[in-house]
Each structure stands twice: as structure tokens, then as C-alpha cells.
Amino acid sequence: MSDLGDFNLDQFKATYFEECNELLADAETRLMSLQQSPESAEPEDLHAIFRAVHSVKGGGGAFNFDQLVHFAHIYEALLDSMREGKAAVTEEVVDLLLSANDVLNNLIQAAQDGEDLPEEAWADVAVELEALQSGAAVEDDEENDENDDEIVDLTGDDPADVLTDGGNGTEKIWKIEFSPEPHLLQYANEPLLLIRELKTLGSLNTFIFTDKLPMFGDLKHDDIYFSWIFFLRTDKGQQAIEEVFEFVEFDCTLTVTEAHEGDFERLVEALGGTASNAGSIEADEGVSWGLFVDEKSKDEIESAQGWGLFDDDEDTSDDPVKSKDDIETEQGWGLFDDEVEKEVSPAEDTTSNKSSTKTVETKPTVPAKAKLTTPTEAKKAPAAKPASGGGAAKISSIRVDLDRVDRLVNMVGELVITQAMLQQQSSGMPIEYAQMMKQGFDDLAMHTRELQDSVMAIRMQPVKSVFARMPRLVRELSGKLGKKVDLVTSGENTEVDKTVVELLADPLTHMIRNSLDHGIETEDERLEVGKTPRATVHLSAEHRGGRIQIDIADDGRGINRERVLGKAIEKGLVPENHQLSPEEVDELIFMPGFSTAEEVTDVSGRGVGMDVVRRNISNLGGRISVSSVPGKGTKFNMSLPLTLAVLDGMVTAVADEKYVIPLTAIVESIRPEKEDIHRLATGGEVVFVRGEYIRLIYLHDVFGIKGASEDPSKALVVLVELDGGGHAGIVVDDLLGQQQVVIKSLEDNYDPVPGVSAATILGNGLVALILDVDGLTEMTHGRGASRRNVQSEKDLLVQSEQKYG
Amino acid sequence: MADTNQNSLAVANGALDVQGEDSAGNVEYLQFVTFTIGSEEYGVDIMSVREIKGWSETTMLPNTPEYMRGVLNLRGLIVPIFDLRCRFGGGFTEVTNLHVVIIITVGERFVGILVDAVSDILTIEADEVRGVPKMERRVDNEFLSGLVTVEERMVALLDAAKLFNSKDIDQGQEAGKALQ
Numbered sequence: 001m002s003d004l005g006d007f008n009l010d011q012f013k014a015t016y017f018e019e020c021n022e023l024l025a026d027a028e029t030r031l032m033s034l035q036q037s038p039e040s041a042e043p044e045d046l047h048a049i050f051r052a053v054h055s056v057k058g059g060g061g062a063f064n065f066d067q068l069v070h071f072a073h074i075y076e077a078l079l080d081s082m083r084e085g086k087a088a089v090t091e092e093v094v095d096l097l098l099s100a101n102d103v104l105n106n107l108i109q110a111a112q113d114g115e116d117l118p119e120e121a122w123a124d125v126a127v128e129l130e131a132l133q134s135g136a137a138v139e140d141d142e143e144n145d146e147n148d149d150e151i152v153d154l155t156g157d158d159p160a161d162v163l164t165d166g167g168n169g170t171e172k173i174w175k176i177e178f179s180p181e182p183h184l185l186q187y188a189n190e191p192l193l194l195i196r197e198l199k200t201l202g203s204l205n206t207f208i209f210t211d212k213l214p215m216f217g218d219l220k221h222d223d224i225y226f227s228w229i230f231f232l233r234t235d236k237g238q239q240a241i242e243e244v245f246e247f248v249e250f251d252c253t254l255t256v257t258e259a260h261e262g263d264f265e266r267l268v269e270a271l272g273g274t275a276s277n278a279g280s281i282e283a284d285e286g287v288s289w290g291l292f293v294d295e296k297s298k299d300e301i302e303s304a305q306g307w308g309l310f311d312d313d314e315d316t317s318d319d320p321v322k323s324k325d326d327i328e329t330e331q332g333w334g335l336f337d338d339e340v341e342k343e344v345s346p347a348e349d350t351t352s353n354k355s356s357t358k359t360v361e362t363k364p365t366v367p368a369k370a371k372l373t374t375p376t377e378a379k380k381a382p383a384a385k386p387a388s389g390g391g392a393a394k395i396s397s398i399r400v401d402l403d404r405v406d407r408l409v410n411m412v413g414e415l416v417i418t419q420a421m422l423q424q425q426s427s428g429m430p431i432e433y434a435q436m437m438k439q440g441f442d443d444l445a446m447h448t449r450e451l452q453d454s455v456m457a458i459r460m461q462p463v464k465s466v467f468a469r470m471p472r473l474v475r476e477l478s479g480k481l482g483k484k485v486d487l488v489t490s491g492e493n494t495e496v497d498k499t500v501v502e503l504l505a506d507p508l509t510h511m512i513r514n515s516l517d518h519g520i521e522t523e524d525e526r527l528e529v530g531k532t533p534r535a536t537v538h539l540s541a542e543h544r545g546g547r548i549q550i551d552i553a554d555d556g557r558g559i560n561r562e563r564v565l566g567k568a569i570e571k572g573l574v575p576e577n578h579q580l581s582p583e584e585v586d587e588l589i590f591m592p593g594f595s596t597a598e599e600v601t602d603v604s605g606r607g608v609g610m611d612v613v614r615r616n617i618s619n620l621g622g623r624i625s626v627s628s629v630p631g632k633g634t635k636f637n638m639s640l641p642l643t644l645a646v647l648d649g650m651v652t653a654v655a656d657e658k659y660v661i662p663l664t665a666i667v668e669s670i671r672p673e674k675e676d677i678h679r680l681a682t683g684g685e686v687v688f689v690r691g692e693y694i695r696l697i698y699l700h701d702v703f704g705i706k707g708a709s710e711d712p713s714k715a716l717v718v719l720v721e722l723d724g725g726g727h728a729g730i731v732v733d734d735l736l737g738q739q740q741v742v743i744k745s746l747e748d749n750y751d752p753v754p755g756v757s758a759a760t761i762l763g764n765g766l767v768a769l770i771l772d773v774d775g776l777t778e779m780t781h782g783r784g785a786s787r788r789n790v791q792s793e794k795d796l797l798v799q800s801e802q803k804y805g
Numbered sequence: 806m807a808d809t810n811q812n813s814l815a816v817a818n819g820a821l822d823v824q825g826e827d828s829a830g831n832v833e834y835l836q837f838v839t840f841t842i843g844s845e846e847y848g849v850d851i852m853s854v855r856e857i858k859g860w861s862e863t864t865m866l867p868n869t870p871e872y873m874r875g876v877l878n879l880r881g882l883i884v885p886i887f888d889l890r891c892r893f894g895g896g897f898t899e900v901t902n903l904h905v906v907i908i909i910t911v912g913e914r915f916v917g918i919l920v921d922a923v924s925d926i927l928t929i930e931a932d933e934v935r936g937v938p939k940m941e942r943r944v945d946n947e948f949l950s951g952l953v954t955v956e957e958r959m960v961a962l963l964d965a966a967k968l969f970n971s972k973d974i975d976q977g978q979e980a981g982k983a984l985q
């Protein structure tokens with residue numbers, strides 16, 4: 001059993017951490033938008049951030065992450081002051097909140113790793129937060145001067161004390177007649193809580209009237225049958241008293257009047273007791289229960305407004321409390337989407353402060369009929385506003401394990417293949433059947449395609465999550481570099497496969513860093529050349545041609561080609577006196593080990609730069625290119641597949657074998673003239689295409705396929721672009737067409753095969769291999785004269801041994 | 806219940822210790838799927854067998870050993886197929902529709918073995934398994950975990966884990982590397 005318990009807790013924890021990340025990411029996005037315009041802070045944003053932090057805190061409490069809870073509490077306190085307007089929303093404050101968000105993130109990370117962070121990792125921010133918060137609190141006290149100046153110890157008030165003037169001129173005795181409507185309990189109100197609340201205002205004497213209590217048989221379990229008269233001695237005004245009844249104002253008849261001398265005695269007398277014995281029954285909490293019934297022990301009375309006899313009644317009166325507890329627990333776990341409910345209590349607090357100007361006198365005059373309808377509205381009203389704020393954050397989504405989605409994607413892939421297979425096989429059927437089947441197959445094809453699209457769409461995510469991190473990066477960097485930079489983003493909602501989104505963050509960060517560090521001039525430099533002092537970086541995403549295109553454009557100085565070329569020659573990346581076109585020079589920045597930064601800054605790296613970016617992007621099946629206009633700016637373009645699960649490929653044939661070449665690698669395909677093919681003295685062949693000699697890779701040779709055409713002038717040469725920027729020509733027999741293929745790992749059940757990156761399944765159900773163009777090229781590097789008709793692996797070994805041995 | 810568990814455990818481990826009886830005196834049984842290659846009969850642990858299917862066309866993997874017959878699509882999984890006859894030095898199998906592929910699991914991987922026909926399910930007592938004499942055949946002994954006599958026929962029990970250990974797979978890689 002305990003195993004099961006632990007397991008469940010772990011599961012909850014995992015969910016909690018997942019949720020924390022989402023909540024904090026959302027909070028950060030909102031903070032970013034706050035930062036843009038602190039003066040016009042949307043209360044919804046503050047509410048949402050507060051809620052996020054609160055949920056993190058609550059959940060953390062449930063798992064005993066003390067550090068986390070402690071910090072979240074401080075953070076939350078400040079947020080709470082802010083949303084109540086007690087603390088100003090300024091840029092500095094938002095900055096602090098952002099770092100608090102970071103700290104909270106670190107704390108969550110630490111909790112996830114089962115560690116504690118050293119105190120210095122968060123203490124500074126905590127102190128700053130507290131300073132701001134206490135500042136706000138002082139202000140608050142000044143504003144609401146009438147409150148809480150004096151806290152009186154209320155235990156065991158002597159009725160005499162309550163009723164005699166304590167000599168303090170400000171203290172008054174109030175007579176409060178409170179007759180709840182029978183349905184009071186149904187709105188989760190609890191008279192005991194009200195009485196306790198009253199008790200905090202001053203010393204209290206309480207009379208309960210049970211005359212409306214029906215016979216047992218007529219008792220409705222969720223109705224209330226009591227009414228009360230309280231005598232309260234307090235220095236607080238009428239308003240404070242009325243605030244206590246804020247939430248029940250429409251569910252009761254309430255009169256608050258200043259007590260006249262003798263009122264108390266008269267009442268006690270009328271009830272058939274004396275003032276002293278009425279006051280002698282005192283509840284633990286200092287609530288004196290003046291009773292006109294037989295004396296009961298306080299416990300009995302306390303536990304039972306319903307006299308302990310009516311269990312039902314007692315239960316119900318407990319219920320509201322319970323349900324509140326429940327809500328709190330739920331908040332605590334942070335696992336449930338009851339944001340609206342959560343919001344109710346703080347919102348009520350807020351409104352109770354603000355609407356205290358209402359006068360009680362009007363309340364009892366509300367017609368009885370209206371009372372039945374208004375309570376719900378009254379209750380909803382305070383909740384409605386934050387709820388709408390919460391509504392924005394509330395996404396109607398479910399959390400699904402990625403593995404499950406992948407399985408679904410796989411199965412749908414199979415379905416597509418099966419469907420294609422069926423269609424192919426049916427083509428051999430007699431015409432009268434084929435006719436009948438055709439419509440069905442067409443429908444099937446359409447539906448499977450649609451199904452495939454929808455399943456793929458499950459994995460799609462807007463790039464927003466990555467883009468949202470960039471404004472902050474830009475802000476921090478521009479501060480560090482002393483440059484003024486605006487980031488403009490567009491197309492944040494462009495969707496792309498989740499894995500692609502995740503892998504985008506690093507390259508993007510790198511490139512934006514690069515733009516800010518190298519591309520953008522300082523303010524003075526900009527003014528000198530007549531540009532606006534503030535630079536702009538555009539970050540945009542869009543779908544184009546079944547791929548996602550991401551552009552990063554700055555209006556900086558552009559690539560300094562002279563310097564780039566100079567540096568490249570200096571580093572020996574380019575031979576001296578080598579003529580390069582401007583575009584080729586721009587491309588040099590992607591060369592490994594290239595960096596023009598005159599001094600290594602902590603912003604841009606040490607020469608591990610754009611080459612890493614290019615490699616990352618090409619690992620994703622994408623490409624990156626750069627265009628630059630000196631003095632005007634630089635633009636990077638990334639083109640990425642929408643998903644890593646499928647790939648656009650060109651299906652090629654070599655003898656009976658079919659290979660898929662990724663479309664992203666293909667430049668063009670040509671059938672060269674015989675005279676353009678040249679044999680090198682070192683072995684191998686090249687083809688001359690538009691002024692460039694391109695190495696030929698005979699696939700049948702490299703892969704040992706029999707029966708392929710060996711004459712490239714009869715076969716086809718597919719020109720591909722290589723990782724390092726060069727080209728190669730892959731010689732195949734035929735191009736069979738362009739096709740989107742589902743990528744299948746070969747390495748699940750076998751070991752990596754050189755020259756092959758993965759496998760896929762073609763429409764006929766057969767496996768086709770996807771070529772690894774760069775791998776292929778490497779395989780043929782430095783190879784001598786091509787070998788033909790390789791029989792088996794043994795022959796290969798023998799031959800290569802002869803060659804190299 | 807306990808007996809079954811022990812049996813399957815023993816089989817699953819491929820633990821063919823010659824211990825016919827457990828402490829309770831019960832006889833341990835082992836089960837094998839037997840198949841033929843030419844006139845020879847082999848058996849593989851029934852627990853490792855996932856599926857038996859007719860031969861279907863495979864896709865050649867470049868620069869792999871001859872007995873590696875390529876890969877096929879097993880409901881979306883790419884499964885490599887090995888020609889067992891070829892692996893044992895009996896030459897390349899000319900496949901027909903009658904040939905059979907047995908899909909077995911080796912560790913985490915799915916592997917298909919091409920055989921002539923599947924013959925039977927063999928249930929034997931653990932102590933019927935005989936050791937493999939050294940230098941017995943052209944097949945490397947290490948691929949066999951034992952021999953068993955069934956109705957005058959000899960069945961060689963395969964040790965799939967050893968047969969498809971990465972050494973064989975490495976050869977394919979070496980071939981690839983050699984090219985470079």
C-alpha cells in the first residue's frame with residue numbers, strides 16, 4: 001500500500017512541477033507585457049500572476065518544499081499588495097518581479113532535483129520583495145487609519161464590562177439584531193464565523209433565539225432557524241460592524257443600532273434571566289452566549305447551533321466550512337483548475353474593503369422576493385470580475401503523455417500506408433469491381449489524410465513559447481551592452497511540432513545575441529550615420545511551403561565583409577587572394593571557429609557561434625541563410641520542417657532499390673553531358689555544373705547495388721548541398737517523385753548504417769532508406785578509383801584492406 | 806502457479822542449467838519453437854518468439870554482411886532479417902513464399918530470422934538438454950545453448966542473445982567503416 005502511496009505522490013509531484021513550469025512561464029509572459037507598459041497594468045495580469053504564484057506556493061506546501069513556499073509567500077504578498085493597488089506598478093518593481101520569477105523557477109528546479117538552494121541564491125530578492133511589500137503595508141495602514149489600532153484581548157468579557165462605559169470616550173455599545181433568512185446556509189455562510197469575526201471587534205454578548213425552530217419532522221436540514229441579538233462594545237464604527245455581515249447582507253435582516261442604556265437588562269429580563277447569569281455562560285473564544293434556554297455546557301452549544309439533536313442541521317452548518325477547507329486543499333495541491341473558486345475569497349476580501357461605504361439601512365428594505373434572487377447575484381458579482389481574468393488563463397486542454405501521441409501518430413502512419421497498399425492492390429481488380437471500390441478508396445484516402453493531419457496537429461504548438469523568452473533576453477542584453485534595442489515579434493502563433501519548438505530556443509537565443517552584440521551599433525554610432533537611436537530587431541515566423549520560416553532581422557551595421565574576409569584569411573579558413581562573392585563572404589560567418597568579435601565579450605561566445613547554430617538547425621532538418629546590406633542591417637532566415645516525424649523527400653531508384661533523399665538537401669537534379677564528366681587522376685569523378693566542379697557519388701557503388709546504370713550521362717545526378725556548404729552529386733537511376741514520408745528509426749532494432757539516416761515505409765508497405773547525404777560524402781572521402789559490382793561485405797573488406805593496408 | 810512462474814523464468818533467462826528438479830521435486834519444463842533449415846532442426850526459446858510470418862520482400866541495407874537480408878516493415882517497426890542458413894555458412898537462401906520469418910526479441914530489439922519452415926513446439930524437461938561437444942560442427946558452438954534428442958532427431962537449441970550480439974552487427978559497421 002505504501003508503495004502505491006509513494007507512487008501516487010510522485011505522480012502528483014510530476015504533475016505539480018509540470019504545472020509550475022507552465023504557470024511561471026505564463027506569469028513571465030504577463031510580467032513581460034507589464035514591463036512594456038507598467039503604467040497601464042491590467043488587473044487581470046496581476047491577478048493571473050498572483051494566482052500562478054499562489055498555486056505554486058500551495059502545491060509546494062503540500063509537498064513540504066519549505067524553501068519554495070517561503071519564497072513564494074513573500075513574492076505573493078507583494079503581488080497581492082500590487083493588485084490591491086497598495087504597491088505601485090513601476091518598471092523597477094516589474095524588474096524585481098521578473099527576478100523573483102527566476103528565483104522561484106530555480107527553487108522549483110531545486111525542489112525537483114530534491115535539493116535545497118543555498119540561501120544567497122534567493123535571499124537578496126526576498127529581502128527586496130519584503131522591503132517593497134512592507135512599504136506598501138505602511139501605506140496601507142495610513143490609508144485605513146480607523147482599523148486595527150488596538151487589539152483587545154477578548155477572552156472572557158465580563159458583561160458588565162461590555163455594558164458599562166469603559167471610560168474610553170470612543171467605545172460604544174452596539175446592539176446588532178441579526179435574523180438570517182432560512183436559506184443562509186445554502187450560500188456557504190456560517191453564522192459562527194460571523195460571530196467570531198464580530199468578536200474580534202470588541203467584547204461581545206450574544207443572545208440566540210430559537211423560537212422559529214420547527215418540530216423535528218418539519219425541519220429542513222439546510223435551513224437556518226435561529227436569530228441573534230449581539231451587544232458589542234467596540235471602538236470601531238458602525239461600518240466595521242456592517243462589514244462583518246458583508247457577505248450575508250442580502251440573506252438576512254440586519255440592524256445595527258447604538259444600544260441605549262438598559263437595553264441589555266431589558267432583554268435579559270424579557271428572556272427570564274439576569275444579566276449576570278446570562279453573562280456567566282461563556283464560550284471558550286470569549287463569545288458569551290446569553291441563553292434563555294436551560295444552561296448548556298459551552299461545548300454542546302458550540303458544536304450545535306442545532307442543539308446537538310439535529311444531526312442534519314449540524315452537518316450542514318459544518319458543510320460550508322468543510323467546503324471552504326476543501327477549496328483550500330485544492331488550492332494547496334494546485335492540481336485542479338478551480339481558479340475561479342480560488343479567486344472568490346481574495347476577491348471578496350477586496351470588495352469588502354472597497355464597498356464598505358454602503359449603508360446597512362437600505363438592506364432590510366430589500367423586498368423579500370428580491371432577496372431570493374439577489375443573493376446569488378451578490379455572491380457572483382465579486383467573483384465575476386476576477387473570474388473573467390482567470391478565464392483568459394484557463395485553457396480547455398488536457399495533458400497527454402507525448403508517448404501516447406507518438407503512438408497515435410505511428411498508428412495513423414500505418415493506416416496511411418495500409419490504405420495506399422489497398423489502393424494499389426485494388427488496381428489489379430476486374431474493372432466492374434474496381435469501379436465500385438474506387439469511390440470507397442477515394443473517401444478512405446481523404447479521411448486517412450485528414451486523420452493524419454489532425455493527429456499531427458496534436459503535436460503542434462505555437463512558437464510563442466520560445467518567442468516569449470526573447471524580449472527579456474533583448475532587454476537584458478541591451479542593458480548590458482548599453483544599446484537601445486526594441487524587439488518586434490510577429491507570427492508568434494505560427495504552429496510547429498513541439499520538439500521543433502523546444503529545439504528552437506537555443507539557436508534563436510544565439511542569433512539574437514549575435515545581432516545585438518555584433519550587428520547593432522551603439523547609440524552614438526547610430527546617430528552619427530543618421531539612424532534612430534533605438535535599434536529594432538524583428539523576429540517573425542510564418543508558414544511557407546510546408547515549412548516554418550523564421551526571420552531575425554536587425555537594422556544594424558550589416559556584416560562587415562572586409563573584416564570577415566580578413567579574419568577568415570587570418571585564420572586560414574580561406575586562402576589569400578581568393579575571390580569570393582559578397583554572399584560567399586557572408587556565409588563565412590557559419591564557418592567553424594570563426595569569430596570577428598574584437599574582444600570576447602560575455603555576451604557573444606568565443607567563436608563557437610554561428611557554426612553551432614547552423615549545425616543545430618541542420619540537425620533539425622532545416623537550413624539557415626544570411627543576407628546583409630552594409631549599413632542597413634542583417635537578416636537571418638531559418639527554414640525548418642514543421643515536424644520531425646515526417647520529412648519531405650525525393651524518392652529515387654537505383655536498380656531495384658529505392659532511396660529517399662531529403663528534399664531540404666537537394667539543390668537540383670541534372671542529367672549531365674558526357675563531356676562535363678571528368679575523371680580525376682586521384683580517382684573519382686567530378687561533374688562540371690555552371691562553373692563548379694562537383695564530386696560525383698555513385699550510390700550503386702557506395703552501397704554495392706547490382707544492375708544500376710553506371711553512366712551518369714544516362715542516369716541522373718541529384719545535386720545536394722552539404723553541411724559545410726559544399727555540393728555533391730549523387731548518381732541515381734531515376735527520380736520517382738516527391739513524397740512526404742514518415743521517419744522511422746533504423747537503430748531501434750539494428751545498428752547505425754553509414755550513409756543512411758533513417759528508414760521510412762513507402763506506399764507499397766516496403767521499407768525505403770533515407771539517405772544521410774553528409775554521411776555518404778564522408779564515406780567516399782579520399783576514395784580512390786571507384787569499385788564496381790561489390791559482391792559482399794567480405795569483398796569490400798578485402799578490397800579496402802588492399803587499398804589501405 | 807508457482808511452477809509455471811519458475812518455468813517461464815527459467816526459459817526467459819535461457820537458463821538451461823541441467824537441473825531437472827526444483828527443491829519441491831517438480832520437474833522443470835522448457836519450451837522451444839523448432840524450425841528447419843535444410844535437413845537440420847533448430848529450436849528457439851518460445852518466450853522470445855514474438856511472431857511467425859511468411860516471407861515478404863525486404864529492403865537491402867547497404868554494406869552489411871550477406872546473411873543480413875535487409876529490413877522489413879512489421880506494422881511500422883523496422884525489423885532486420887537474418888538469413889540463418891547463410892549465417893551458419895550454408896549459403897544464401899533462395900527465398901520462396903514458403904519460407905518463414907520468425908520474429909524474436911533479443912534484449913530490447915526485434916530481430917527476424919529467415920528459416921525454411923517452422924515445425925513444432927517442443928516441450929522438454931530441463932535435464933534432457935545435452936551440452937554441445939566442442940569442434941562439433943561448422944557452426945560456432947557459442948551460438949548453441951544445447952542439444953536435445955526428440956524421437957531420434959537432434960534439435961540444436963539456439964542462443965539468440967549470442968547469435969545476435971553486437972559482434973555480428975558490428976561486422977556490418979566495420980564494413981561501412983572500411984569503406985571510409
